[in-house]
Each structure stands twice: as structure tokens, then as C-alpha cells.
Amino acid sequence: MTKGKGSLWAKRSVALLAIGSLVSMFGVVSNADASSGKKVTITFWTSYSTSETPTLEQTLIPAFEKANPNITVKHVVFSHDDLYQKLLTSAMTNTLPDVVRSDLPWVPTFAQGKVFAQLDGKMAGFDKLAKTVYPGTLSTNYYGGHYYGLPLDTNTRVMFANMDAFAKAGITTVPKTFADMLADAPLLKAQGIYLYGDGGTGGWNVLPWIWSAGGAITNSTNTTAKGYINGAKTVSAIQFLADLYKAGAIPDSMLGASGGMSTYDGVAKGNYAMTLDGPWMNPIWGGGYPNFHPVEALVPAGAGGSSSVVGGEDINITAQSKNKPAAMAFVRFMLSKSAQVAMTKAGQLSVLSALSKQVTAIHPYYATFLKQLGTAKARTPVPNYSKIDSIIGTEVAAAMSGKVTAQAAMDEAAAQIEPLLK
Amino acid sequence: MASTSVLANVPHGPSKSSKAGFVPYIFLAPGFLLFLLTIIYPIFRALQISFYNWGVFPGSPSTFVGLHQYVREMHDPVFWRALENAAVYMVFTVPLQIIFGLAVAMLLVRKIPGRGLFRALFYIPVVTSWVVVSLLFKFLFSTDAGFVNWVLHSFLHLSSHNIGWLDTRWPSMITIGILGVWKGVGWSMLIFLAALMGVPDSLTEAAAIDGAGPWRSFFSVTLPSIRLTLSFVTIMLVIGSLNVFTSAFIMTGGGPQQQTEVVLSYMYHQAFQFLDFGYGSALAFTLAIIVFGISFVQMRLFRGGVTRVVR
């Protein structure tokens, strides 16, 4: 190179450098836009109740927004059933929110439809968070080899008893086994009291009985139902319920009769001596029936011990979200200890195993739930679960009402469920 | 412009002009185009969906299955039961709404003190939303602490026990039907009232002078002169009753064990609970064809009635 040329080159390179640095400066600026400079709004759809919403909106979201000044969280609350329909229709048209709090059985459906985003390997801190939650709750987000969300809150069904109702029949302790229940039923019936009230015969309602009897719906890999849902142990659980119904220990409302009293009113008023339900009932009863003090106990044990069904909600990020980093930050925040403690106070049991001591200090009744969660199982995590649930509901009700034998009903259920697992 | 040419472009009284040119289309365009876009086009889309195993989510496959969904329907006991329930609802509610509506209208057609108040009272259920009245009736008809059972059992002692109105199939359908009649009487009353006000007093007076009693006067004078309205009300009520949805959905949700499903609640469950939109569309389309067929037959039966009232 000649000197002249060289100097020219040098001049040019200075100019280039200058331009380059300008470009990189802009680059920096636009990077800042994405991460911290530009304000983004993420939308969060839930079905929190009127007693839980204030904690989220007045405590948690302001705290998150303060810590992340560039992120605004917009919370939209629907009723439980409406939220499911909204997710379906919005998924069709790319109008989903960024973050969703979804009921457990929905997750496989939306994971299969690629509506929820895969989080393992995509979200910073996922592995760490996955280790802090109860493994059973994490598994509800697992579909096809990946995780499509994280657990947000957990619960299970335990027995709620109205001791005044039991006392009327001269019973002083809650039933601990299936046999106890069969013994208590006639005593209560003589007093015009139903032993056990429930709102349906779907999986949520009858799985605790099936599992406690040692039965199952499917094999452990969820590929077949034959020999499980119509196996001897499952059938014995259904027979147990049918016997109780026949003995007048269960009201028609469990079989889907809409005219009956809800368990909420029935147990509190002493029309039903017991039910199985979740931890949200304590604050709800506290509000509606301040003089009613339910006693919590484990699900009565059958041949398979005492087992119940895992409930709760997961927190998921949608595949359509355009603000995934902000959404992930929000998910991490919702799983932080402070946020989990706040929601636990509002009635949403924390999924963080490290908080198990602390939550019982918040509400002593959580102790029974934590104990029950130790043996609780999740509903079959398959995309067709809502159909399976409906089949269980129909067939169990048919068996309980005595229209068909428990074995025949479960054989029919097995035949119908089998193709849905493929 | 000569006045004759102006006249040429407009209809000549009751016998309308056939040389209207583009003018009627201008009147029709905004409404009818909107109607085509938002009602007729979706009907064809729904028909199309009913030929598929329709994938709900973007990217999930939809497979063409031809008439499979309709064949499936024919073998589906729940569909037949739902259709039967809707038919029972129709048979229960339509005549009662017509009889009660006409009776109240007859009582209110003459000027009597309090007429406006009575009209308003009978009409209030009509103007209240289906969601609200369905929730209300579910509450009133609940088994153990419901108002209706209290009246029948504890107050009037007509029943020895609390009736499970919403617990089994037929009592549930009756309860849903009672709601339908209760909510619908005001509507048919109002339409009949309007028609009765158009019946000249001279006709009934003439019948009275001829010595006709109130019953004969009603059947030979009043009823024939409101025949057109009667046909209109019947057709509208039949359409409405076969399309019953909200009340059944809220009061029983189709339960127990799908015993009280009506066609639209079953369609809703298939589509929005099981994501089976292909089957759901086929169910809805079948219902639409049935409704259309029945209405067509009715219009033929009433003949003049429809050309006058609907056309």
C-alpha cells in the first residue's frame, strides 16, 4: 500500500469506525429497548376468585412492577369455565395473553395444540425453579418430553367434617376408613343427615375413592385403561359408593341432580356430615358461615390407604406471546418465596417445598392438606382428559344409581376410554 | 324530469311496480350486505366445518371426513335424547304460551282500570335476561330449601315430600318448560293484544246481537280475525323452543348423565368442552335443517298466514 493510499485508508477507517461506533451505539440503545429501556405490557389471564384477586392486584403486581419498572402487568379475571372457552377461541386467532394461570387438566390439551410455550431449555432459571416445587405438581406440566409451564399453586381434597352433624348421630370421631363410613351411614340417616355430599361423579370427585381403594384409571404410562379402570380394586371403590348411595348416605346431587344443596351450604348447615374439598373452602365458609368450624381429616382409607387427587393451577406462557422475556420474569416472580407466601395467605397453597413449615403457620388447616398431598396423585395427563372425565362421570353415576352393576359400568368406561389414550 | 317518469320508477300502491330500477337495492344494500357477510357466510363456514375433523388450534390438522359426523350423529343415543328433549320442550311450551298469552290478552284488550300495570307486570319476565331468570329458577326450584317446594310441601301440603325438580330427566324438562312458559307468556300476550286491538268491535257486537255467547263469539269471530297473528306466533315460538339453550344449560347443564341435554347444549359441550367442532357444527346444522323443515310445513299449513305475516 502506498502511504497516500494508506492515509486515505486510515481516514476512511476512522470514518468507518465512527459510523461503526454509531451503529453499535444504536445497537446498544435498541438492546436496551428490548431489555430495560422500552416499556412492555404483559397480560395475565386467571380465574382467581374475588377473595384472591385483591392480593394479586394490590400487593403482588405493584411489587413486581416496582422491581421491573419497564414491565406493566395487566391482570384479567374470568370465571373458571369462561377462561377455558376464552383460551380456546383466542388460540384460534392469535389473541392470547402472555401468561395464563390454567387448571391442571387443560395443560396437556394446550401443550399438544402448541398453544403453550415449552419452558425447559428456553427459560432462564427453569431448572432451578423446577427443583424447588413439589415434583408431583411439576409433572402436571409435562407433555411429550417437555415442560409447558410451572406449577403455581397446589391443593388436594381432604375430608371436611361437620362434627355437630356427627354428634347428632352419637358419633364423636370422623370416619377413618371405608368401613367406618359404612358403619356411620345408617346412624346419620336415622337423623335425616346424609353422610357424604359431593357435587358430581367426575374424576375430581371419585378419584380419591378409587385410589384409596387401590384402584387406578390407567397404567402408569397412560397408554391403556383396560384392566385398570375396570380392575377389581377400582370396581370395589365404585361399589362402595353405590352401596352408600343405596343406603341413603349420599344425596342425589352427587349424581348430577341440579336441585340439591351444594356441599358448601349442605355441610355448613349440617345436612351433610362430610365432604371432600380443597383449602379454598375454609375462607369461603369463614365468609358465609362464620359460626361453622369444619374439621379437616385425611380421606378415609380403603384397601389402598388414603389417597387423594392433586388439584391446583399451573402458570404457562403462551407460544404467541411477543414479550416472552418479560413473561418469564413475571413467572419467576410469581414463584418467588414472597409471592408464594402472599398467595398462600389468600388461600392458594404454595408449591414451594421449602415453605411447607411456613404455610402451616399461616393457616393451621394446611397441615392436613400437606399430609394428604404426600400420597395424592395427579389426574391422567393426556390431551383427551376432558372426554375421559365425562365418561367417568357418566359411568360412575350409572353404577351408583343401580342402573348397571359397577363392573358393567367400568367395563363400558374402559371400552370408551381406551381409544382416547392412543 | 317529467312527473310521469318519476311515477314510473315507483310502485303503484299495493300492486307494486316491477320497474323499480336500482332504488330498492340502495335501500337494501347496507343491511343486506352486512347480513350476508355476518350471518349467511358463517352458515356456509359452519357447514364446511361439519365435513371435517376440525383441528381447533392453528397448525393442528383438519381432515376431511365427508358425511362421517352426520352418520355418527345417527348412531349417537345422546343426540336422539337431546332432540327428544327439545321436542318435548316444544310440545310443552308452545301451546301453553299461546293459550295463556291469548287468555291474558283477551282479559286486557278492553279498557279496564289497571290495564297498563297488568300489561307491564306480565311483560317483565320477557325483558329480563335468560341468564338471570335461569339462575333465579334454579334457586327457586332447588330441592331442600327452594321456594317452590316450600309452597307445595310446607304451605299448601300438596306434596308429602320435597320434589327433586332438577334431579331427574322429566321433572327437569318440566321445570325448564315452566320457566319457558313463564318467561314467554308476556311476549305472546303482547302480540295477541296488538292483534286483538285491530279486531273491530262491530264484529263481536254483531255476533252478540245474533245471540252468540262469549265462547261462540270467540271461536267464530275473534279467533278467525287474528288467524294471521296466531300463525306468526306459532312459527316464532316453535323456532324459539327448538333452539332452547340458556335455560337448560344453566339449570341442569344437561345432567344428570346427559339426561337433560337439548340439541344446543349438547352441541356446546361437544364443541367447547371436547373441542370437537366438526361434530358440534354437524349437530347444529342438523337442528337448523329440522327447524327449517318444520317452519316450512307450518307455513304451508297456514298458507295465507305466512305470506301476510312473514312475507
Added chain:
Amino acid sequence: MIVGSKKRQITFRVLRYVTLIVGAAIMIIPFLYLFATSFKPQLYLFEIPPQFIPKHPTLSNYTDAWTSNSFGHYFANSVFVSVISTVFAALLSAMMAYAFARFNFKGQNIMFWLLLVGLMVPGMMLLIPQYLLANQLHLINSLIGLILFYVATNLAFNTFLLRGFFEEIPWELEEAMIMDGAGAFRRFWRLILPLSRPALATVGIFTFLACWDEYVWALTIINDPDKRTLPIAISVFQGQHLTNWGLVFAASTIAIVPVIVVFALFQRQFIRGLSADALKG
């Protein structure tokens, strides 16, 4: 007239009132019970015997309903959507009805049958295709999307009702205006519409009620809480774990009152509007 009929007339009048009072009571008692329940705390909901005057009245259901979310805002949305939809549905269907009532034109029959189809088809069935269409038109999450579809849904019935009414308007009146050189639009605007006020009130009330109560479509296309209408707000009170009847009924009472006011205001016109007699009166 005949002497013996005097007594019969009195009996008849008493019977008429007794029947009317019993009927009206059946119509109204459920509402009184709803109203009473809206003032009861949950604890006293299922009292036997039923209490029409609550023993432990509370306003908390009303304050809870009104302050939770933004009930007042939803109320305003409902008024806005219902009023605009009603105006457009009445105008567009009046124009269509005028064309059908006063002109013969090509395609008249098929257009009428299509409208009839629109009247018969269950709205639920169209939910998904309409939703996909609304998305293509970018009307998801907009009040305009609500209005557009509410107008469309009410067109068929309104057109049939108005057409019947327009046909009763004596043609001579229009003829007189034609002699003065008035075109079809002027006749429609200056003669037909003013003469049809009762009929317009009728379709107006029907449309307003339909829009005011509509739930499924509003739930489906509205995402933003600021754009919600009343029926969605009420449904939020139906919890997953229990129905808070007092709250639901308080919210329902708030939603019913405007409807009754609208009906009370237009009642006279409303009934005249359904009647061919209207023009003579």
C-alpha cells in the same frame, strides 16, 4: 240490555280481576324473591320458611357488586353498545323493510328466504365462524365488533316486523308526496319513518333487550376488562367453587332496572307498534 245479565257481568268482572291478579302474582313473585335475596347475607339464603323481608338485611351485596372490578364502567359499555346497535339495527332494517314493502325487484324472493334462514338458524352454531370472521376484520376485542354483529343478528326479525307495518301505511300518502316531486328517500325519511314511530319503538325495544342481555358473543370477542359488558361482569360472580347468590342477584337487580325503565317509558308506543291499529289511533 237483559236484566239477568247485570249480575253475570259483575261476576265476570270479578273473575277477570281475580284471574289477572293471580297471573300477575305468578309473574312477579320470583322477582320479589330475587330482590329480597339480594339483600341477604349468604348465611340466611336458605331460610325456611322463605323470607320476603330479610331478617338480617345487608347492602353488602350491592356494594360488593358495584365496587368489585369496575361495574360502573361495564354498565356504561352496555349502554353504549346497546344504544348504538339499536339505532343502526332499526335504521338498516327499516330501509330493507321499505324496499320489501314498496318495491318489486329481482331477487326479492330469494332475499326474503335468506332472511328467513337467518331467523331460524341457532346463533350458537355460528359462534366459531363468526369469531373467525371477526378476527379477519380485526374486530376482536372491540366494541365495534359487538355492535356490528348485534346489528346483523337483529336485522331479520326487525325487517319482517317493520315490513308488515309499512304495508299498512296508505299508499295515497306517498302518492301525494310523489306528486310534489319527492323521491323514494325523501318519502322514506319524511313520511314512513315518522309515521312508524310506534313500530320503530317496538323493534327498538326488542333490539335493545337482545343487546343488553347478550353474553356468549361478548365473552368470546372481548378480552380487555375495560370493554366488558354487564352480563360478563355478572358471570364472574359465579365462582368455580360456589355461587354467591346474594351477589349474583344484586348484580342482576342492577342490570334489570334499566330494562324495566326503558320498557316503562316506551310501553304505550311499544304495544301500538305491534298493532296494525296504530295508524288509525
